[in-house]
Amino acid sequence: MNVLDTSLLPTAADIETAAKRLFGVAVRTPLINAPVLDELLGARVFLKAETLQRTGSFKFRGAYNKISSIPLERRRAGVVAYSSGNHAQGVAAAARLLGLHATIVMPADAPRLKRERTAALGAEIVLYDRDTQDRAAIAKKIVAERGATLVPPYDDPLIIAGQGTIGREIVEDLGQFLLEPEIVVVGASGGGLAAGISLGVKARVPAAKFYTVEPEGFDDTLRSFKSGRRETNARTSGTICDALMTSTPGELTFPINRELIGAGMTATDTEVAAAVRYAFHELKLVVEPGGAIGLAALLAGKLDVKGRVVVAILSGGNVDADLFAKLIT
Amino acid sequence: MNVLDTSLLPTAADIETAAKRLFGVAVRTPLINAPVLDELLGARVFLKAETLQRTGSFKFRGAYNKISSIPLERRRAGVVAYSSGNHAQGVAAAARLLGLHATIVMPADAPRLKRERTAALGAEIVLYDRDTQDRAAIAKKIVAERGATLVPPYDDPLIIAGQGTIGREIVEDLGQFLLEPEIVVVGASGGGLAAGISLGVKARVPAAKFYTVEPEGFDDTLRSFKSGRRETNARTSGTICDALMTSTPGELTFPINRELIGAGMTATDTEVAAAVRYAFHELKLVVEPGGAIGLAALLAGKLDVKGRVVVAILSGGNVDADLFAKLIT
Numbered sequence: 085m086n087v088l089d090t091s092l093l094p095t096a097a098d099i100e101t102a103a104k105r106l107f108g109v110a111v112r113t114p115l116i117n118a119p120v121l122d123e124l125l126g127a128r129v130f131l132k133a134e135t136l137q138r139t140g141s142f143k144f145r146g147a148y149n150k151i152s153s154i155p156l157e158r159r160r161a162g163v164v165a166y167s168s169g170n171h172a173q174g175v176a177a178a179a180r181l182l183g184l185h186a187t188i189v190m191p192a193d194a195p196r197l198k199r200e201r202t203a204a205l206g207a208e209i210v211l212y213d214r215d216t217q218d219r220a221a222i223a224k225k226i227v228a229e230r231g232a233t234l235v236p237p238y239d240d241p242l243i244i245a246g247q248g249t250i251g252r253e254i255v256e257d258l259g260q261f262l263l264e265p266e267i268v269v270v271g272a273s274g275g276g277l278a279a280g281i282s283l284g285v286k287a288r289v290p291a292a293k294f295y296t297v298e299p300e301g302f303d304d305t306l307r308s309f310k311s312g313r314r315e316t317n318a319r320t321s322g323t324i325c326d327a328l329m330t331s332t333p334g335e336l337t338f339p340i341n342r343e344l345i346g347a348g349m350t351a352t353d354t355e356v357a358a359a360v361r362y363a364f365h366e367l368k369l370v371v372e373p374g375g376a377i378g379l380a381a382l383l384a385g386k387l388d389v390k391g392r393v394v395v396a397i398l399s400g401g402n403v404d405a406d407l408f409a410k411l412i413t
Numbered sequence: 414m415n416v417l418d419t420s421l422l423p424t425a426a427d428i429e430t431a432a433k434r435l436f437g438v439a440v441r442t443p444l445i446n447a448p449v450l451d452e453l454l455g456a457r458v459f460l461k462a463e464t465l466q467r468t469g470s471f472k473f474r475g476a477y478n479k480i481s482s483i484p485l486e487r488r489r490a491g492v493v494a495y496s497s498g499n500h501a502q503g504v505a506a507a508a509r510l511l512g513l514h515a516t517i518v519m520p521a522d523a524p525r526l527k528r529e530r531t532a533a534l535g536a537e538i539v540l541y542d543r544d545t546q547d548r549a550a551i552a553k554k555i556v557a558e559r560g561a562t563l564v565p566p567y568d569d570p571l572i573i574a575g576q577g578t579i580g581r582e583i584v585e586d587l588g589q590f591l592l593e594p595e596i597v598v599v600g601a602s603g604g605g606l607a608a609g610i611s612l613g614v615k616a617r618v619p620a621a622k623f624y625t626v627e628p629e630g631f632d633d634t635l636r637s638f639k640s641g642r643r644e645t646n647a648r649t650s651g652t653i654c655d656a657l658m659t660s661t662p663g664e665l666t667f668p669i670n671r672e673l674i675g676a677g678m679t680a681t682d683t684e685v686a687a688a689v690r691y692a693f694h695e696l697k698l699v700v701e702p703g704g705a706i707g708l709a710a711l712l713a714g715k716l717d718v719k720g721r722v723v724v725a726i727l728s729g730g731n732v733d734a735d736l737f738a739k740l741i742t
Binding site for chain 2 (some may be wrong): 119
């Protein structure tokens, strides 16, 4: 096992700082309650709609927190990031707001929408082949050549703290109903969202129980929870959850998620598609497959939530119109 | 002109009463701000997402306010309503929550989704032909036969007051940003939503300027504003805005809208389709054509909103999957 420098792990105080940086910049997304879902599950269900965040996913939070922390003298060299799509847009949007050049390394098979939107936000795009090339190596090369700052997708304390502001908002917004989160389901890929939210929620509600949800065949986090060390997925493509295909939990995110979460499950593409369809028909929300995986686990009855206060994160809504049309009809 | 009994007109106090009745029953829908839309229009734009209301449209508010006001001794005979779809679902859901039988008179060409959802809410459905039969007469007959209470779609003080709670929430929620609504755009059909919201907003912010938006060819409200009396549409079908085809402004709603609004515009089906598409791609919201008509007017640049605080009502999201798929691809 690696020896981890625990001083790198973000704290609840880092989330408070991130919340101050994001105030008035990130959207304070609504925590949506749908009576029809409450009745179906026999629980009080709240959906944190990060689909309504800038760029259509939670990724803007971490990216803005990270980029706004870059010292002024290093900003001219810009930032570089690798991403299948949502992190790309988050970084591009945050960089543009802060006046930095952004270079994004994207897989050639990323959804067209995500690529187009990243370019529309003014970023320079470098494509790579997901099956034969190493995106981290490509990004590292650009960093070395240009002196740019790398904005990692999840394994960075500022990124994790940025996503953690979601957890803070969940607790605050539930407080208005005199409720506390009892069960939180969150999709996991690199684990930055799960780590941030669990830190943010548990700083205020230590008893909240978390579960990660991953696509079947991409359950590196679940297997890592069981074995106690970072496991790797055999596959690098082949799920409709294009946002959830990272091959292994992060070096920083895993120790957090192991300690604060430690339990997870998987959902099949069929279950995820049903959740996307449900969100369209019953909730009137556009959710991308990877963003609907927590809801999918609830709808598929994978957890006993009867009578509990349950939160699912709708982490993103960037889905190609063609795929969405296919999923809902 | 008819002599109107002005004691029938709802007041700001009726909206306060409605808000108390709806508290904890209706969803307090979010007032959504999307930075991407702000940038596009050069304004601060807020979207009141009644798409996220129970049954997917604002209609639940008025229906629940009306039905919960029926004296106990009259409840056993149930309620009857006529509607192209959203009012049908609102009445069916409110009646079910309150334990009343609901009979809904629906046009045979209403969107399949709206018919199915109304039936799923336990209502009895009676179909009629929009071009040859009079829905009000059919409903009146059922009322006479069964002693049921009619729940009109808009021309009723309790219905108007129920929709007015939306205006109250808009002012309250903008207040948290230290803002007040300057311009409000709202779709008009029978005019109940427009009347309710303008009453609710102007009770607190008298200077707010309202505009109705209607489908091209169905501009009875706009022409009525100009002539000073209730005009009628020549057509009874033929717009994708199936929720906005009422042929003439209401007897109660028109005097309110003439006094508090008095200005309006139209949008073409093409402009409405563009708004539905924009809501999908940029806002990640499912909005039905009729529910997107206010947004359509803004996106088409029909109003000078530069630098202003603008509110558009997304009044409903009940759109058939096939039509939605066609509109977004």
